[in-house]
Structures are given as C-alpha cells and as structure tokens.
Amino acid sequence: MVATQFTRDITPAGVEPELELQFQLPDPDDEDISEHEFQKQIETAWLVCDRFDLQTDIWRGRILRTVRDREKRSSDGRGTGFLNWLKDREISKSQAYSLIELADSADTLIEGGMLEPEDVNQFSKRAFVETAKSAPEVQQMVSDAAHRGDRITRREVRQLSDEWVAMSSDLLPDELKEKAANNTIPTRYVAPFVRELEKLPPAHQTFLQEEVAENPDVDTLKQVTAEARYLAKYISAAAQVQTLDQNAIDLESALEEALRVGCLNSTADLVNNAAQLEQLMAKLYTTWKRLNNLSERVYLDSGASTPHLRSLLNSLGSLSGNILELQLGDPEGNSFSRTIRLQILPELEG
Template sequence: METILNPDPSTLRLDLPDPDKDDLNSLQFLDRLQEAWSICEKFDLHTDIWRGRILRVIRDREKRGGDGRGTGFLQWLREMDISKTRAYALIQLADSADELFVGGVLEESSVNNFSRRSFVETAKSSPEVQQMIAESANKGNEITRKDVRRLSDEFTSATSPLLPEGIRQRTQENLLPPKIVAPLAKELSKLPENLQEDLRKTLEGSPDVESIKGVTAAARWIGKSNDAALSLRALQVEGLNVDKATQEAQRIEALGFLVDAFTQAKSIETSVLRLHTAWRRLGDIHETLWIESGSSTPYLRDVLKALQTLSGSTMKVSLGELSGGKKLRLQIVEEAADQLDPPKIIM
C-alpha cells in the first residue's frame, strides 16, 4: 500500500497570540492567526487528498457493480457523516492532486509547501502557471494563494488573445497592473465573439486603468444578463434578440436594471413552478381527506372548507399586516402548450 510521509500532528506547536494579553495591533494579530491557520492547512491537505481518493474508489466501485443509482455510495456517506457536496469536493481535490503528480509537474513530497487553498488554486490554473508554481514548490518554497493568483494574473494579462494587443503590450511593460487586466480577460471569455469585439473596440482609444475597470464591469453585467436570459422561459420566444437588447441597455447605461429585471423574472418563474407543484399536491390531499371524512368529522370538514381558498382554481391569499391586510386573488388555469396565448400587454 502506498504511503506518504507527513509531519506528525502530535508534534505541532503553534504560537498563538493571547487575545487578552498580547500587545498587538489588529493587523499583527490577524497576521499571526493567518500564519497558524496556513500551517494547519498543510496537515489537512494530505489527509483530504487521501480522503478524496478513498471516496473516489467507493464511488467508482458503485458505478461498476452497484444498482446504477449510487445508493451504496450515498449510504456510505451517511454512515461516515459526510455530505454529498463535501464528498465531491474531496474527490475533486484528489483528482487535481493526481493530475499534478501523474503528469510529473509536482513532486508528491512538495505538497507540504502548499496550503489547501493555494493547492486548489494551482490545480485550477493554466498548465503554464502550474509548471511555474510546481518548480517553486519542488525547490522547497512556500506557496500561498496570493502567489498563485499573482502568477496567474501576470500570465493571463500578458498572453490572453481576448485582450487588445495594446493592453497586453502595456502589461508586459509594467505600465498596467495584471490584477486589473486579468479580470477583463476572464469576463470577456464568457461572452459571444461579437460582444467581445465591441468591448475591445471601446478600449482601443483609452487603454488606461479606469477604462479597463469600466469595460470589465460592463462585461460582467452582460455575462450576468446572458446567463439569466438563457434560463428564462419567458424569453424563449421566436424573434427575440437578447444580445441586441443587452447592447442597447448598455448604450443607455441601463445594464444593471436589465439584469435586475431578468433576476426578478427568474424568481417569479421559479416561484410559480413551486406554487403549481404545491397547489396540485394540496388539491390531491384535500380531495382524499374530503372523501374519507363525513358527518362524523365536522371539525375536520370545517378545516377542509377553509383550505379550499388555497386548493381551488381560484386562490385567495392574505398578504399580512405589513401590506395593510390586503388579499391577493390568483386564478390558475392549466392549458396545453399549444393553447397558451401570449400575454396581453395593457398600455
């Protein structure tokens, strides 16, 4: 069985500041705690990688010989008191570790030079950044999350084909900070080519820090707008051009309002879907109880009559005292998709 030599946690001694006695300012106090936390993460990292490998073995065995639904894997997680989200995060960590180790990029003994967050950040970086980080770690250098992000930003800012040539050049000449330029490349990568080109043209005349920040913010809003629009059923209508609408909203400086409108619309659609599911379920239960009850259960019948305000095709819901005691009347009419008329807009 393969083993990894780890530092012995029993020998771990940390010099923690005394919250009552140490004469440290807030920055020094937090720096001391951050240093101690990073040391603890190094012990946890090796352990979590192996936990991820264990979970991966259980999951893969279940895939090959289980019932096809992962029941055995989920049962094991319940017995070990591990959430599904946590389990897959550990498996992802193990996958990242194996990719770095098997590829020969990183020596397995060099894991001790990473904190958990810096290791995960490295695994998510480009191969070129991974190589630079691994070479440093293999030499025994401590790797922080800030180191990984700095190198990743520098590489992206100097090489990304999504950025205008002038901005890449100015970054290489240290005239623009990579931490400002890299987010622009990240946001542009989420957009269609035509929108990318429009934003790049905006920067041609003024490739300065403030312009880059402004275009990055615009790209972020456009990306959010596109994501929201794709999931909205109300916008799945032939003839709608959401990209053009987004460009128009950007031109009149109303992108934020458009994204907010999409977000609220998505919230309404989700709420209606949940409402419909609950309404159908309540209707079925109400009908069952009504059939089972009778003259011998007058109080139960009274309760069921009260629930009819919610289980029928027309619902009456009190909005409560905060809305002045107003009531909302909703009517649910179920129709086939080919019978549903477009909504009427009252001007």
C-alpha cells in the same frame, strides 16, 4: 511540525493515533511576549493546521471516490448506495463531490509529474484548489515554486494566473498588452477583463476591444469589464426566458438600444430576474401538484377517527386549492402586512 502523508484511513479503537496535532500556543494575556513573537507562533500553528487540513481532505476525497466507485459497480448504477453511505455519515452530496474533485486534482498533479508528494505541504488548502483550476502553464510555475520550498498561498496563485492571462490572451488589444507587460496597468485589472470577454460572442468582443484600445487606462478597463459582465449576463439570461422567445423579440436590437441609452445594467438584471421568475413559477407548479397529491393521499388514509389530522389538512387548504393564499408581514396589521393570492388555472382540454 509538518503533516505527513497518511498510511491508514482509520485508527482502530483503543489504539493511539499515529499522528496528533499538538501545539503550545502563546498566552494571550502574557505581556512579556512581544507582538511579533506572538504573531509568529500563531502563524506557525495556523500553517500546520492548514497543511494538515489539505492532506486530510485529499485523503477523504480518495476514500469517498473509492466508496462511490465500489457502489457504482455493485448497486443499481444510480448511485443510491453511495448517497445512503453519505447520509449515514452526515456528509452532503456537494461536500462529497467537492472532496472527490480535490482528490482528483491532487492525483492529476502528482501522477502527471507536476508535483512531488512532499510538495503538497507547501500549499494552503485554498491555494491548492486554486492551482488545480489554473491553466497548465500556471500549474507548472506554481509547482516549480513549491519545489523550491516557497510557501504557496491563494494570493500568489491568483497573481501568477493573472499575469499568465494578461501575457498570453489573444483577446487583448496590443495597446493594453503593452501596458500590462510594463506594469503600467496591473494585471489584476487586466485578467478579469479577459475572462469576461471570453464569455461573449466575437461581435461584442470587438466592440469592447476597440473601446479599451482607444483609452487603455485603468478606469476605462474597469468600466468595460463591468459592461462585459452585464453583456454576458444579458445574453445568458435572454436565452433562458421562454416568454421572450414566444414574443419573437429582437434581443440584439434591444441590447444595442440599452447600450446607447446607458441602461445595460438594469436591462441585464431585468432579463435575469425574468429568467429566475420563470424558474420559480415552474418550481411552484410542481410543488403545488405534489402537495395536492399528498393531501389527497392523507385524506383517503384518514377518517373520523383522526380529527387532528383532518384539521391539519383543512389548514393547508389555502395552499392546495386553485387559489393559493399567503399572509406576508404582521397578521394583526399593526405593521407592514399584505395578502398574496395566486391563482392556478385549470389545464385546457385539447
């Protein structure tokens, strides 16, 4: 059974659906069926569901895209009509745009002549998404395989993508590229190194390239890939931390020292956590301000006739004042317990 392309987006009430999934699954307690035959029947059913799921989601994405574009044209331009449409159907915004992205990818591959509509049936859903994210050259190789009737899985797409990266990247030292070509070093180790290297400035790329060229083996490659990952994390996070900018820290020299003493991992995590803490502080302040405004509004709208509402406001006083207080752990103190107090200072008058 193969899931066909939908010709309608909805089946009217009282009308039998055009397409219905029906399986005769093997009895798990049947001792007469061999394990090989059992797995074969299960795999067949699973593949049909996978193909059906992919085509359903592509069409859902097309429907969502149509609704979104219509709402953009007829509403205030801020997309509120589309968001309300999603809310009525209990679809999250992220889920909707993920489906729209899938539909866009399908249309791009098909309209660009990369894929024939019937070739979509050769993909699992995850393999199709992985193909859409790949380089055009990888898309072409995967499309050719699908057109030949090969079953396309996510693993095969990633393998082709890794091979293409390993063979085409200008960032690889010749020593490493040669070993990748003769499969002395598997491409699954080479591709992550290239992808991490692409995130770094040229100066740091050169340092890591030289390290790999000197010892072109799997262990060195894995170690340097990890270093590249932490370097990228450090550089990205350091640019976001306002505290570091204010103190005029020499970030590059600090990075060189972390590399020299072997604590790059911890230093990258340190700076990354600092960036996260600043973001949390900003979110805390805006939430606290909103809580204060809402508390004041409820207080003004209530009175002596609403004692329970006033009791609610009093209970929330530990969060709406200048000193925020929260009890962590066991309030009875029988196990771990700690009181957290944070003070928000009044704004200084200019």
